[in-house]
Amino acid sequence: MTDSPQPSDWRSESASLLATRYGLESWPDAEVVSSPTIDLQLRHRSVRKFTAEPVTDAELTSIVAAAQSASQSSNLQIWSIVAVRDAERKRRISEAIGGRSYVEDAAVFLIWVADFHRAAKLVETQDIEATTVGYMESTLVAFADSGITAQNALLAAESLGLGGVFVGSIRNNPAEVVAELGLPEFTFPVFGLAIGHPDPTEQAGTKPRLPQAAVLHHEQYDAEAWEQPVSDYENHLAEYYAEFDKPNYSWARTIVRRLGSAAGLHGRDRMRDRLREQGYDSE
């Protein structure tokens, strides 16, 4: 325990949160270390149904400050957010990516932008061309920093009682999103984050994650470690979905669909071309 005091039964509550995170009845380990921050993280679920209550400017300011507080590669700060509240713009973006009610119903739709525009302009003031923007490393860094900062934002929103869902499907149709947001050269829409007040009628809970035996390797990567935990997870996730009236769900089937054919990428198989159009040659 490192942050503010917890109620006296925090240990059992944290153990229960850990168990739920892995789809277990109870947490087998007697030793539980937690904090209010970790408990909040363990409680995370994506929210796709929102009430009409707005997100205030003060809330947005704090959420963005939390995002900016994340570590930054070389302190370059090569990302930006476009906050969309306008109902018509949200509707058009939703339409461009195949129709997403959570984009339209969110109080605010935040689009993370990999952004070398600002830095490149700064370099140009010195009569130097920003040649490394076209390198693959620049693409990777801008995308990595976008992810790191955006998760800070979602956690901040959740700490305020708000909820949200990331929207990677804006990359189904980056060209239309670029046009809608007026994104200049050296910028690229990475993902959206729909934020609002959770509608309590939404049928969703804490979605179990892979057992740690699948994701945590000690000292060296164990290439054989995946099989048993993945098989256990198949059952945990099927039980989770059955609870919400989705019988016969298979995680394996989802992974196969996504990795086994370009069709599973919903138009995102041409990403290098889309990046090039925005000045990210990614060579």
Ligand SMILES: Cc1cc2nc3c(=O)[nH]c(=O)nc-3n(C[C@H](O)[C@H](O)[C@H](O)COP(=O)(O)O)c2cc1C
């Ligand atoms: C980068 C990123 C993009 C995502 N894109 C979408 C999306 O387009 N639509 C959607 O419904 N959920 C999207 N999600 C949410 C995931 O589906 C969700 O986090 C995952 O199923 C785990 O569920 P949970 O967040 O409720 O625990 C995205 C998540 C991430 C991290």
